[in-house]
Amino acid sequence: MSSINTNAAAMTALQTLRSTNMSLDTTQNRISTGFRVSEAAHNAAYWSIATTMRSDNNAMSTVRDALGLGAAQVDIAYTTMDVVKDTLDTMKAKIVAATTPDIDKSKIQEEIKQLQNDLKTYASSATFSGGNWLDVEQSDLQKVVASFLRDSTGSISLGTIEVDTAKTALFNGAADEFGLLEQGEAIEGAAFEALGADVELTATDGSDLSVDLFAHDFDGTGAGEGVIEFGEAGAVSFDVEINGEKSRITVDRALLDTLTLTTEGTISDQTELTAAINAAISEADLGDVLVADAGATASDGIVLGFNDPANPGDILVFEEDDHDAADFELTVSNVRTTSNGNFFDATSFDIANADALDLQEYMQGIDSMLSTVTTAASDLGAIKTRISSQQDFVSKIMDAVDRGVGQLVDADMEQESTKLQALQVQQQLGIQALSIANGNSQMILSLFRG
Template sequence: MSSLMTNTAAMTALQTLSMTNNALDDTQNRISTGYRVANAKDNAAYWSISTTMRSDNDALSAVKDSLGIGAATVDTAYTGLDSAKDVLNEIKAKLTAATQDGVDRTKIQDEVKQLQEQLKSIADSASFSGQNWLSVDSSASGYNATKTMVSNFSRDASGALALGSISIDTSKIALYDSNSTTSTGILNGGVGGNTSANGVTDGTNTAATATAATVSMGSSTTGLTLDVNDTISFDVAIGTGTTAKVVTIDQALVNSTLGVTDGKIAGATAMASVMNAALTAAGVAASATASTAGALSLSTTATGTGTTITVSNTDADAGTAVSTIDISGASVTQADIKKYINVVDDAIAKVTAGASTIGAIQNRIDLQTTFVGNLMDTIDKGVGSLVDADMTEESTRLKALQTQQQLGVQALSIANSSSQTLLSLFR
């Protein structure tokens, strides 16, 4: 049926042309933006995933920047330690030369003094962005020897975020510590560093009998580390009027007794073991024990009227630090110089160990930086596969839609002209 009021063909052609125009608009948007999913209405699920992953990638970019700053700080510390090691070798060589008879020790000391000042200059200069790990002050408010840098950012299946970090204990590498009471600096820690006797104190038992005698010696609840130049000594006399014997504890005794290599006494029980070894070496008929609360005591099984134990002359000698070595004095002996050489050699070992630790951290930072960069690229690739437009496909679709649009316009024109043919029926 032919109708002037309803043109079915024109309506169909118009609908088809509208659909073609909408598809053409979508394709042109994809071509202009480069995205197949540019906003939530294009594909809500893909848009949500891509938005979250882009945010995570921004966080990873910040992590990569943090690693870069951390790498620079670590490199600065390593450079300082490496330079300090070379200077310490020079000092060791000068001290070795000073053991030769007939040399002018005053002139050698002048050279040593300049090298000591150079070590301080190296430590003070090893700073990056305000961070100095080689010259510290452990007494400063808020001081924390453990330095951390953000190393990774992750999100688990539940969406919870987690940050990873790389930690560095700078107390093991600090060359100078301005804390005058508990300095841990490698080069100045010998002064005021290990003056604690770790619970060994003077005293005499008050209940002397003809049987056993015991004397309390104080509390030893905290640990202590003896360097090669540190000693703890005290006199012990058993019985009234007897000659006291000198008991000495040094790093070698600690290491051999506890099976360690760094002279570390972990606490009261370990201290009692070391004291027993020292008492045996000194030929003292007494034994040390530690209570669960950390209290130390000496006991003897010696018997006789008026049996007593007397502890006296307790002394904790922290020895000499590299920063205070001076061989110019007339009273300095060959033995003193050899002791100084041991002090410098111990410092070289610690600096070398510190540089080795820093080197391992440098390697880890490099590996992590490479990994984070690769991870960011992988995330970009994954997001791109979800939302990026395939330009080859879109260009082909554009050509097809443009052709369909032209045909749609032509079809609509034909449908509209069909009503004109009805006029010929009424001529």
């Protein structure tokens, strides 16, 4: 039955053409944008995931920039530290040269002075973007942003690489801190007796041939009471002159660590202090000559005297007609403590009038500073390598995220190109079909022609 009110064929053709046009619009949109999912209406779940990951990738791009800034700061500090190490090497060589007999030490001091000025300049110049890890007002933890993290709950955080400037600072302006090239503070709480002027041994009939060395209140009833704690590089030093020959004796953390009586550098009583001093005396090859013992009058005092050949380990007792007191001249002087092992600043010591003991101390001190600077440079080198590795990792992660997002939302251009051609043909056929369906109504007119 044919009807002039309802053209079913045209309606079918129109619906087909509309469907084809919609598919064609979708395909053209994908080809134009390159995305299979370019808005939430296309696929809400994929669009949400892609949007979040793109946002995270933007954040990681900023992290990559922050790593670049951190790498530059570390590189500045490491390069400067390397130059400082070479300068300390040269300084040590100059001190060794100063030990040559009859050499003019004042001339060498002029060279050392220039090197000392160089050390100050190097440290103050190690600045990048306003930050300096080698010359600080106060040490703290510097953090280099290294990663952007999102956990399974959606919470985000930043990962950092920490640099402790207390371990890298060559100079530290804080009152209670010190740099690698600076003299340490006196050991806290170690109220060693301040001997002031030289203390000389005097002997009378029936007396010990000894001098007061240290006094410390381990019982906790007076000033400076309690245990004596040596830090990682803490040290005590004093000079002894025996019958005109001078030696330097040092009790340091390394020595304490070899003793079974002390724990983690802590001296807790008179016996441990006496043992530590005697160990230091042996280190100075004076064990056959000197011995430390408990004070006769002060329970916490330490005295130093001549070792009794007849009773090794005991202080020699002077008895009438046994010895000539003039044969036992002992002077104790230059008693010092330091919390970091440095008894002097690398930038201020002067060798012009230094004796052999001073030169030896300067040489050993510079060598110790050289060791700590080398360690700090090694730490910076490790951080530099880690930052470089993290930069490479972040770049790869960003690429991986881009690929993952692409798998979700990118259009398959080969497939869309093929579909476009097919849909264009379907569109043309749909238009032709609709034209034919509309033409069928015209045939009804022929029924009414005479």
